[in-house]
Amino acid sequence: MKITDMSIRIKKGKTGKEIINTVREMSGVDLSVCFQCKKCSSGCPVSGLVESPSSEIIRRLQLGVGDEILDSDIVWTCASCETCFARCPMGIDMASVMDALRALAIKRKAAVPEGNVPLFNSAFLKTVRIFGRTYDLAMISMYKIGTKTFMKDTDKFPAILKKKKIALLPTFGADRKTVKRIFNKARQNKGN
Amino acid sequence: MKYAYYPGCSSESTAREQHSSSLAVAHALGIDFIEIPNWSCCGATPAHQTDRLLAASLPAANLLIAGEMGLDVVVNCAACYSRLKTANHEVTTNPELCKKVGEALGREYDGSVNVRHLLEVLLEDLGLETIQNRISHSLNGLKVASYYGCLLVRPHEVTRFDNPENPISMDRLVTAIGGESLDWPHKVECCGGGLSMTRTDVVVKLTDSIIGMAQDAGADCIAVACPMCQINLDLRQSDIEKETSRQYRMPIVYISQLLGLCLGISQSELGLSKLMVSPSTVVDAVVAV
Numbered sequence: 001m002k003i004t005d006m007s008i009r010i011k012k013g014k015t016g017k018e019i020i021n022t023v024r025e026m027s028g029v030d031l032s033v034c035f036q037c038k039k040c041s042s043g044c045p046v047s048g049l050v051e052s053p054s055s056e057i058i059r060r061l062q063l064g065v066g067d068e069i070l071d072s073d074i075v076w077t078c079a080s081c082e083t084c085f086a087r088c089p090m091g092i093d094m095a096s097v098m099d100a101l102r103a104l105a106i107k108r109k110a111a112v113p114e115g116n117v118p119l120f121n122s123a124f125l126k127t128v129r130i131f132g133r134t135y136d137l138a139m140i141s142m143y144k145i146g147t148k149t150f151m152k153d154t155d156k157f158p159a160i161l162k163k164k165k166i167a168l169l170p171t172f173g174a175d176r177k178t179v180k181r182i183f184n185k186a187r188q189n190k191g192n
Numbered sequence: 193m194k195y196a197y198y199p200g201c202s203s204e205s206t207a208r209e210q211h212s213s214s215l216a217v218a219h220a221l222g223i224d225f226i227e228i229p230n231w232s233c234c235g236a237t238p239a240h241q242t243d244r245l246l247a248a249s250l251p252a253a254n255l256l257i258a259g260e261m262g263l264d265v266v267v268n269c270a271a272c273y274s275r276l277k278t279a280n281h282e283v284t285t286n287p288e289l290c291k292k293v294g295e296a297l298g299r300e301y302d303g304s305v306n307v308r309h310l311l312e313v314l315l316e317d318l319g320l321e322t323i324q325n326r327i328s329h330s331l332n333g334l335k336v337a338s339y340y341g342c343l344l345v346r347p348h349e350v351t352r353f354d355n356p357e358n359p360i361s362m363d364r365l366v367t368a369i370g371g372e373s374l375d376w377p378h379k380v381e382c383c384g385g386g387l388s389m390t391r392t393d394v395v396v397k398l399t400d401s402i403i404g405m406a407q408d409a410g411a412d413c414i415a416v417a418c419p420m421c422q423i424n425l426d427l428r429q430s431d432i433e434k435e436t437s438r439q440y441r442m443p444i445v446y447i448s449q450l451l452g453l454c455l456g457i458s459q460s461e462l463g464l465s466k467l468m469v470s471p472s473t474v475v476d477a478v479v480a481v
Binding site: 178 | 204206208230231236238239241243244245253257286292295296342343345346348356384385386387430465468
């Protein structure tokens with residue numbers, strides 16, 4: 001968070017289209033009622049770790065920012081803890097706004113963020129789509145291959161294996177047919 | 193007392209001890225947990241960060257089956273709890289989405305199946321008095337920092353769990369089984385949740401602050417009710433030590449494990465050896481009453 005410079009500059013984006021309306025359509029959240037009390041940013045656990053905290057993201061959207069907002073680091077650093085929503089005096093569901101920004105970031109191919117959360121999410125959902133439940137080992141492998149972070153956390157492997165803290169094999173008890181159907185319908189719906 | 197039990201994916205992998213200890217506790221207290229047949233993943237954080245319809249439909253598939261069982265659902269994991277309750281909230285408040293969820297599932301779901309967390313079942317349905325009458329052991333003044341994290345309490349409009357800023361249900365249970373429940377300010381702070389692998393730097397900072405505060409409050413252990421909170425607070429202590437040289441060795445125990453110890457359930461059934469930081473100080477504190 002920059003405290004010295006209080007001014008906000010925005011770009012209208014390549015398309016010249018404001019993102020605030022798309023976010024409203026996707027999340028159902030009306031950001032025009034925000035009066036910048038900044039309670040969301042005050043309670044946010046990652047405010048101090050990002051360029052623009054949530055209240056500033058709202059202000060930028062109000063001012064008519066374009067696609068550049070999708071590259072903001074908070075979009076993927078936000079842990080979805082919902083403290084912003086819980087404390088907003090206007091009842092703004094900022095967590096849902098963040099979800100809408102993430103979906104837009106993927107759709108419009110925004111820059112790959114630090115830690116590549118989109119890859120983690122897609123690896124996670126891939127295992128759910130196949131097995132109906134998560135399969136941690138496959139998910140971790142896909143993520144590690146994609147991010148080339150093979151050595152990270154390897155110091156913990158011996159203890160994790162000894163304690164059988166992670167399942168080595170997937171399980172097959174889930175109603176996989178219904179889960180597949182849900183994924184297919186969600187994909188079709190996105191195309192609409 | 194009978195419930196449709198939704199174990200959640202962690203119950204088969206990183207949180208087997210939460211699963212086994214909860215089942216053992218329920219059995220000892222005479223509560224029937226009947227596993228939802230062919231249950232599937234709730235979608236967790238990746239689903240709601242990806243697609244709204246996917247995020248509502250995955251939990252709804254399980255709630256539909258539970259509805260057919262004619263039972264309330266009981267959940268251990270705070271993240272599953274939040275996703276299941278959010279799905280109910282979404283289909284009851286958004287008719288258009290409700291229709292799409294019905295199409296995705298191939299059957300209508302009206303959002304009417306009740307979802308409860310284990311803590312709600314223990315405190316509201318069973319009652320502390322019954323629990324106190326059943327315990328054979330006491331925590332004998334063990335200082336416990338009850339940590340609720342995010343998804344049990346937020347958003348309150350959806351979960352309706354306790355008080356969103358200062359919940360006390362876990363504290364009341366800790367006191368009832370002989371522990372000293374600590375008043376501390378980080379009960380509902382975020383541990384970083386699903387960022388454990390992707391943004392370990394963020395998780396290390398947040399968990400360092402939470403564990404540090406518990407230690408300053410004089411905690412012997414932190415009690416949790418969520419597999420994500422547990423693994424972040426437990427597994428990342430070695431990373432905190434590497435980054436900051438702060439060595440906590442703070443046991444992070446499930447509330448079901450603490451209750452299980454007081455019900456005289458064996459350590460192996462409670463899966464105490466699966467915790468990364470040894471809970472031996474906790475086990476040693478427990479005395480027969």
